[in-house]
Amino acid sequence: MKGAFILTIAAFIVKILSAVYRVPYQNIVGDIGFYIYQQVYPIYGVGMILATSGFPVIISKLAAEDGTGKREYLAHRMQAALITLLIVGISLFCCFFFGASLIAQWMGDAQLTTLIKMTAFMFLLLPFLSISRGYFQSTGDMLPTATSQVVEQTVRVFIIMGAAIILTRQGYSLYDVGTGAIAGSFIGGTIGVGILLGYMLKRKMFSLLFMKGLSWKKFYTTAQIVLVHGAVFCLSGLVLILFQFVDSFSIYSILTSSGIEIEKAKALKGIFDRGQPLIQLGTVVASSFSLALVPIVTAAWIKGDEATIQIRTASALKITLVVAIGATMGLINIIKPTNIMLFANDQGSGVLSVLAIAILFSSLILICTGILQALGYVLVVVKYILLGLGIKIIGNYIGVSLLGTMGASLSTVIGLAVMATLFIRQLHKRVSLLATIKKILPNVCLAALAMTIVLQAWLFLFSFLGDGRIYSAILSLSSVILGACVYLLIILKSGCLTEEELAFFPFSSKLNRLNSNRK
Structure with a gap:
């Protein structure tokens, strides 16, 4: 649990950094520069998901399942996994590097070729990131993984921002600026590998990779597990990235x-x-909570502890619904001043308000897929994700033609909504959840409605005071505080969350004084 907590904190920091840097980046390069970067970002995103949440999980499982007690057995599994991932990494590198021109043409912009080629280098780091992280996680030593992730992301963000500022001032094209940003991602990843190699040297792990005796049969068996199970585990983390790919x-x-x-x-x-x-x-x-919850549910499943599975799953869904509905409705209400505050103008506010609904459904998907995988429902997760992706693809080709980018927003929301519904239904077959949803949903919707009324009144009053970016920043931040207070107060007074569930929130002791469900 200590290890899971360390990884959760690291993942939280990484996700915050990954989201926040894009705002100043867009401010420096503008909408067209942001378009250039975002066109190729999903390729990088796929590589990082594979190297952080997919293959390391399977490799840690392989390393932990050393039932023979022999170091030789572990060594051969690690060797087979490394060879497999070297093949995967080099294959993906060749695919994106040599196919960059064709991929750029498919995207409709031949000038993206150089950026795609630069992104391809990330896949050469995949085997080393995955093997080292997987091995350390199998021993319960989460510090190397957490350290490498945080340092890698921090370096990446600093280089991206530095490259954007320097290259734009020197008059380089926006495509050159985008190439510099992608190079920053590769440099950050390389430093992450360096940190992990240092830990490997300190833990004397390299001897495992040079032990003789690996047979073709052992290699084939391990490779099959790494490829099939690794890809499946990656898929749930790739949902939003795959939608961006489309x-x-x-x-x-x-x-x-x-x-x-x-x-x-x-x-x-x-x-x-x-x-x-x-x-x-x-x-x-939701994603951080999912990371923390999965080990608890997995342990309960192994022990056959149905009561713990029921309680933890119901609590996870309740907390996710409360947080996600509050975040979704809050953002929709203040999308215009937030858009101006972050991106200097209110262009696309209608499109972004529809896209904000994705927060609710993607949060539910993250928590449901985490629990379903912990309970062994791996193929079901794959099936529903592919179905949602199919809806997104069809929706884009119909919706964008008719409605422009609003069509893309609608197809994202519909695809995610179908997936979330199917996942909740599947999870309900295993763990009774509908009663929990029916019990809290009216109170959550009431809290969201009250927050909407208060925020709209607040926005109306502020509309007489002026306009501009500073005005929008004050309005947005004050609205966040006001909306959160109103929403949280009604949630607490309605008794939606128990004292134990509120412990997951900051200042839980103070919040519990207002909680009508307090023991």
């Missing part, structure tokens, strides 16, 4: 083929991409 391949090309001017289409895609950091920030709580 947007990269479809929105700009559909807009231009519909007759929209090239520069305007790039700007429209860049404005649409403003929603990505907002969604990321909105889902940080």
